[in-house]
Amino acid sequence: MLGIVIRLFPLWAVLLSAYAYVQPDFFVALKTAIVPLLTFVMLTMGLTLKTTDFLAVVQNKRAVSVGVLLQFTVMPLVAIVLSLALGFNPEQTVGMVLVGSVAGGTASNVICYLAKGDVALSITMTAMSTLLGVFLTPLLTGSLAGLSVEVPMMAMLASLVKIVLLPVLGGVVINHFAAGFTRRLVPVLPLLSVVAIVMIIAIVVALNAESLTQIGPVIALAVILHNGIGLAAGYYSCRLLGFNETVCRTIAIEVGLQNSGLATALAMKFFSPVAAIPGTLFSIWHNISGSMLAAYWSKKAPAQRVDPLAS
Numbered sequence: 001m002l003g004i005v006i007r008l009f010p011l012w013a014v015l016l017s018a019y020a021y022v023q024p025d026f027f028v029a030l031k032t033a034i035v036p037l038l039t040f041v042m043l044t045m046g047l048t049l050k051t052t053d054f055l056a057v058v059q060n061k062r063a064v065s066v067g068v069l070l071q072f073t074v075m076p077l078v079a080i081v082l083s084l085a086l087g088f089n090p091e092q093t094v095g096m097v098l099v100g101s102v103a104g105g106t107a108s109n110v111i112c113y114l115a116k117g118d119v120a121l122s123i124t125m126t127a128m129s130t131l132l133g134v135f136l137t138p139l140l141t142g143s144l145a146g147l148s149v150e151v152p153m154m155a156m157l158a159s160l161v162k163i164v165l166l167p168v169l170g171g172v173v174i175n176h177f178a179a180g181f182t183r184r185l186v187p188v189l190p191l192l193s194v195v196a197i198v199m200i201i202a203i204v205v206a207l208n209a210e211s212l213t214q215i216g217p218v219i220a221l222a223v224i225l226h227n228g229i230g231l232a233a234g235y236y237s238c239r240l241l242g243f244n245e246t247v248c249r250t251i252a253i254e255v256g257l258q259n260s261g262l263a264t265a266l267a268m269k270f271f272s273p274v275a276a277i278p279g280t281l282f283s284i285w286h287n288i289s290g291s292m293l294a295a296y297w298s299k300k301a302p303a304q305r306v307d308p309l310a311s
Helices: 002-007 009-022 031-047 051-059 061-071 074-085 090-101 108-114 119-145 153-177 179-185 189-207 209-240 245-256 260-270 274-298
Strands: none
Touching: 009 189, 009 209, 009 274, 031 119, 031 153, 031 189, 031 260, 061 074, 061 119, 061 209, 061 245, 074 090, 074 119, 074 209, 090 119, 090 209, 090 260, 090 274, 108 119, 108 245, 108 274, 119 153, 119 245, 119 260, 153 179, 153 260, 189 209, 189 260, 189 274, 209 245, 209 274, 245 274, 260 274
16 A cells, blocks of 8 residues: 555645645645745655665666766756757756756666666665765856856755764764664655655745746656656666666666755755756656556566676
């Protein structure tokens, strides 16, 4: 039952967003809760990680390196190209670039499991991209979007340390020293994360209720293209590099699914509600597309071919 509730995350996001759009007042009042909610999500992620997940980088160094490289090149570059092609204003552009420059999404591990990917590799890549993103997200955002809008890179870096790095590492430490306690929490952590992320989405929708009608459709188009290109680039790049099907699926999901909740929180904190719209729409769409892709792949068992170069 709990698993079904979690897998229906896109539905809850759409329903609560629709309610927030029609009745925004309650959610607007919760504006200051966005950062604490995201910090909580990062803590729950840390509670599911072990120190061995980070050591796994050594065992899967080629796959992890390729995945992280694609994550922080394809996604930010596609974001800026789409923004320019669709004539976005500076606020919309910085929102798109933020989505492209953050780490892999926290839902990617669940989607990877459903798609019969390599869950251990997925967890390792999410952990590594999350840690690297603390430094790369402000750097990439400043480099790509800084021409049109002032990006407070150092302030963003400091916030990422507080919102992402410390909660994740804190969760890892708690999991290491109180494994029995966290083991009892693990079954409900995904549900708690889903509730927090859905609330973040609803708050941002409420804050943008007036402008969504005018600018929502074109940003939705950009988000769908961004996500689709990321999934395709992750999958087919790995096919060309000789990775087996399981690894190709895993990296595709890690590249295409972004931590858009973080992008939304950063946009709200440092820019404007309009800049948070891409992250909001991405949060909904990438879970829908990821779920559909997982449903398709789950019916096709990956080839068991093992490529010695892909480790």
